[in-house]
């Protein structure tokens with residue numbers, strides 16, 4: 064491991080003397096006693112970085128195992144050096160390479176800069192209540208007692224007046240990696256109080272979760288893990304960018320690289336952007352227009368069928384609806400996928416590569432060559448990311464990519480796969496019990512703004528309400544824990560602001576966060592949570608291919624300022640609602656964590672005791688099989704091991720989707736029974752392109768996890784917020800690299816730097832998502848948040864977030 068010899072600069076530039084931060088938190092807390100937002104958010108000096116990792120020998124010095132728990136999918140162990148109560152240094156995992164099938168879980172740039180998040184000037188310090196207009200950011204410091212009483216009174220009032228379905232626990236992923244210390248406490252509290260309006264889907268996977276049951280029977284069918292990619296001949300990463308979205312040692316970047324280095328696989332990346340993955344791993348990058356993957360699949364499938372390259376035996380045995388001979392009885396003639404390809408379907412159009420080329424922007428010759436290569440590589444692993452599905456037609460795209468895996472007979476084979484996202488191995492680490500929601504009524508996680516605005520108008524078929532035919536009440540009370548989806552991460556920020564500003568609609572918003580993010584400014588009651596460095600928790604692994612692990616992340620420093628844990632906050636509110644004992648079961652947070660370790664020990668062979676885990680920090684368990692092969696049993700014996708689809712087979716034609724297409728009313732967008740290409744609103748051929756000619760996507764960026772870490776100065780300097788624009792589009796507008804530009808549409812305008820590059824397809828812009836929304840007095844978002852430009856318009860089947868489907872224009876500022 065390399066160590067820096069020179070001390071790192073502090074946040075303010077000048078290092079503070081090594082011992083000058085004695086009783087740091089108390090002093091900084093005391094200084095912020097005055098009321099008013101300015102006084103609360105003055106700069107905080109960052110404790111000085113020490114040059115060497117502590118040995119723990121010095122008096123007052125210790126090294127503590129903790130972790131990074133944000134939602135990149137991984138959870139990385141962090142070694143925190145603590146001197147006189149302040150964290151002075153972060154080191155990554157130095158263990159692991161000595162264990163078979165193991166690897167170091169090395170934190171990425173974000174985890175390594177966590178001190179700047181813990182000691183951020185944006186840290187929330189005291190409980191506050193809103194005093195001005197909602198969203199204006201005017202708050203007054205209050206006592207914890209007043210905060211708890213106000214929340215309990217408001218909650219009782221909402222439950223009495225409107226019932227439990229008027230309470231909503233917002234999607235929030237800021238503490239995804241946490242266990243007892245995360246947002247589950249809020250759900251537990253509400254579940255004990257009779258429940259709340261629930262949500263289905265996630266901002267990550269709405270469309271793929273909704274579409275997958277119609278092909279494979281369940282929301283998420285386990286795919287082959289990346290460890291298995293060493294057994295493949297050809298790895299096709301389809302809108303999948305592990306070099307950024309799985310970039311830590313606990314992610315799968317390293318494992319994906321092994322597929323090439325050890326297995327020698329050829330790698331093709333299909334993505335409108337030449338992503339970091341495409342640059343470092345790919346033998347070929349295939350750029351295409353966003354949202355046109357279904358057409359690319361059809362063009363390739365046409366080649367395979369006409370040249371006889373597809374696996375007919377696999378289709379005949381394991382699938383329904385590829386050709387007319389294998390359609391269910393209810394299906395109309397000409398409704399098979401093959402009929403669609405050959406021009407024998409309702410549209411009468413043959414889906415040749417020449418048909419697909421102008422839609423996708425991929426030359427017909429390339430489509431032919433790719434089709435032959437993918438069909439002839441045995442085996443071939445097609446692994447889709449979640450970028451292709453976060454679109455207005457994402458559900459159809461997901462199923463099209465699955466189709467290619469089935470047509471080439473790669474499903475259920477080592478070195479092949481389902482066409483889904485990579486699978487992984489997990490262990491059943493015990494989780495803090497949130498309980499179950501007694502209320503069955505659910506909305507899609509993306510439609511909460513509609514549920515505030517017009518809840519009782521929302522129906523099952525037009526708006527995707529589940530568990531009831533329609534909503535009876537609008538959302539009146541929101542719990543917003545570790546979530547910036549109230550503003551920054553939801554679509555169409557300007558429209559959301561208008562909705563939330565009207566406090567006669569949603570009457571109470573409780574925000575529990577530890578940074579003054581855009582969403583926090585919309586709180587009625589704003590509560591300062593501790594950071595994960597300020598408590599102990601048992602952290603289960605996210606995914607690391609076939610390596611599972613658990614971390615005992617231990618309290619490194621005392622809570623800063625007046626911060627309190629979410630568990631304690633919820634326990635106090637439970638007390639005021641008369642259910643404290645039910646909520647706590649008589650346990651403190653630390654006692655819960657001890658119990659979770661004990662329960663994990665019972666459930667998992669070899670899981671260490673609390674004391675052992677406390678010392679070693681992290682415990683690993685590799686998949687005994689080495690890698691995972693999805694649907695292997697089904698492949699081996701499809702009769703004994705049918706899928707959970709109605710036919711028990713892979714459904715290329717879905718009767719259930721046909722029924723939805725025939726019966727759902729008020730749906731905007733097509734839901735075809737076969738994975739046909741469907742054009743969408745704000746696609747490349749929407750008439751709106753005459754005003755806004757460019758398609759804008761928003762990739763997940765290495766400098767942030769969504770908006771988390773988005774205020775870290777080191778990361779902002781290393782990875783500034785830039786819009787990727789193709790050289791041709793830039794030239795046509797007189798834009799040069801590093802120019803300040805505006806990207807805009809009818810929904811808003813953002814200001815940021817131009818990255819003029821050939822690494823993005825012409826006609827496409829990418830604005831990395833998650834930048835902190837920062838409007839100037841004219842409403843121009845100088846933070847460059849992509850959600851200033853995205854829309855509320857939900858996708859047809861999932862009612863999910865199509866946040867990569869947007870038309871925009873770009874100009875010099």
Ligand SMILES: Nc1nc2c(c(=O)[nH]1)N[C@H]1C(S)=C(S)[C@@H](COP(=O)(O)OP(=O)(O)OC[C@H]3O[C@@H](n4cnc5c(=O)[nH]c(N)nc54)[C@H](O)[C@@H]3O)O[C@H]1N2
Nearest residue numbers: 135267302304308353354448449450762763764765768769
């Ligand atoms: N560094 C970092 N890592 C993260 C996160 C983060 O914010 N930062 N977020 C985490 C979370 S919660 C999630 S859900 C995942 C997200 O993981 P993904 O959803 O897979 O990430 P994206 O960057 O949205 O999309 C992946 C790729 O798809 C491409 N793409 C976009 N539209 C299309 C299309 O129409 N067709 C094709 N073929 N490709 C397209 C994008 O250019 C991008 O390179 O990442 C996780 N990891």
Ligand SMILES: Nc1nc2c(c(=O)[nH]1)N[C@H]1C(S)=C(S)[C@@H](COP(=O)(O)OP(=O)(O)OC[C@H]3O[C@@H](n4cnc5c(=O)[nH]c(N)nc54)[C@H](O)[C@@H]3O)O[C@H]1N2
Nearest residue numbers: 236237266267545547548552575576592769770771832866
């Ligand atoms: N345009 C566009 N929008 C997107 C996406 C996209 O691709 N494009 N991706 C979507 C996806 S996949 C996702 S998952 C969502 C993510 O959206 P969010 O779930 O909102 O994720 P973050 O932006 O990371 O915000 C997490 C919040 O948790 C807070 N937090 C961090 N640690 C703690 C803690 O210990 N305690 C508490 N109480 N709070 C804490 C952070 O300060 C931050 O305000 O965004 C979605 N939005």
Ligand SMILES: [Mo]
Nearest residue numbers: 134266267268
């Ligand atoms: Mo996500």
